[in-house]
Amino acid sequence: MRQLFLSLVAVVIVGLLAANTPVGADAKPWDAKPWIADLEQVRETFSTKYANLEWAVFQREADLPQLFADTEARINRASNDWEARSALERLARKLGDGHVVFDWPRSGGHATAASTPQEQCTALGYDARIRAAPLAANAAGYQALSTPQSDEFPAGVISLGSLRIGVLQIGVFTPQGFPALCQAALRELAIAVDKPCDDACSDRIEAWASNQLTHDLTAQLRALKDAGAVALLVDVAGNGGGSEWAEAVARMVTPIRVRSEEMEFVRGEHWAKSFADDEASLRHFADQASGPDRALLLKLADEAEARRKVALTPCDSAPLWQGTHPKCSWLGQGFYGSGFLASADPSQLRGKPWASLLFSPMEFPYEEGVWSGPLIVLVDRNTGSAASEFAAVLQDNHAAVIMGEPAGAGCGHTNGGTPTTLANSKATLEVPDCARLRADGSNEVMGIQPDVSVAFSAVDGGHLRGVRFMAKLPEAVEWAAGLRK
DSSP states (O other), X not given: OOOEEEOOSSOOOOSOOOOOOOOOSSOOOXXXXXXXXXXXXXXXXXXXXXXXXXXXXXXXXXXXXXXXHHHHHHHHHOSSHHHHHHHHHHHHHHHTOTTOXXXXXXXXXXXXXXXXXXXXXXXXXXXXXXXXOXXXXXXXXXXXXXXXXXXXXXXXXXXETTEEEEXXXXXXXXXXXXXXXXXXXXXXXXXXXXXXXXXXXXXXXXXXXXXXXXXXXXXXXXXXXXXXXXXXXXXXXXXXXXXXXXXXXXXXSOSSOOOOOEEEEEOSHHHHHHHHXXXXXXXXXXXXXXXXXXXXXXXXXXXXXXXHHHHTSOOOOHHHHTTSOOSSOSEEEEEETTBSOSOOOHHHHTTOTTHHHHBGGGGSOOXXXXXXXXXXXXXXXXXXXXXXXXXXXXXXXXXXXXXXXXXXXXXXXXXXXXXXXXXXXXXXXXXXXEEXXXXXXOBGGGOBOOSEEOXXXXXXXXXXXXXXXXXXXXHHHHHHHHHTO
């Protein structure tokens, strides 16, 4: 349906703003007013663009007026730009939504032309450092699996008595975490590294890398079966998210035909344009189709048009700032995390030119149920965005046991999001423009509650995390085995 690039949950801080010049005969005193104006822009952004505003008031129980008043007071007490910036960062931390991000202007340096595949891929944002380090691999008795795919998806086996538990780590759900695949795509697609790579070029590289990731994950899952694994643990601890590829992967690790979460959207031009574009594409494909396919495409086009009208109908957020619900629905009802369809048989869609428009997993050459045995998903407090989507879909469909600690950051930014550039500091404020709803109707941003809790500590080293994980693994395996009966 649409490219969902769910931003990673960490707040990016690059460089330091210069401290204020000491006040002297020729120096102007530092002025808080431009920063207060930025804060007002932040308030306006929350009031018009923030998908989780209602959650923040009623589930998070954040006192937003007080939070903004405190931030304003801190800015007024500040003596330089750094302190004012810190006040805005504190606001985001206090809110506790990993998709509310201030991205500050970079200082110094200019991009240089790429001359090698590595430089080109770096310029396109490919960086292995966004992948999380494995957690389960720290467990005593873990035996690493050595395959051509192990650099991308570290895997191994842990023995519990006579049972062999397969362990597969996914460090991030986006090809941007795998620069070697980007470099391979440059070779395979014969893309020159010394010429600019525009959006179409970048999309070709990403599509090639995503397809290769899907093939490599399939091979690694089969290698674990060949190694005698009778249950599978997918380690997404520390995985900050990624893209819609997570929806395809969820369907690869279970034979259950899972149903994706419902989506809600922020009213406004951003989603109105998205629905208008989808409607136009659906009607275009309907003109080339016949029979049931044509009827389905036209039906969905009508539904997209109805949602476009909702997106263009504003809902005043003022009551939310006063702690009451507005008379209208703050968010509009969209489709699903997987597109227009919550679930589908890929064999019935494969080969149709509109397949990925209706069902986003069809963007990738995935197979359902590559793994068909008991399944465990390991999460921690740093599992977010598309990784929490992955865990939520499997948990809601009773396809996996979730092990670890509460995790998740909910839906993020669609089609580039709705960024706001603050007039004074030039920081870019990103807020989520969508929400995903769990099977019980709750907003996924509330977090994934594990079925089997592991008491990880923020100060644990890798060894201790492995010890804590291993102590609860037998319970998780027993639960997962029972889930499949």
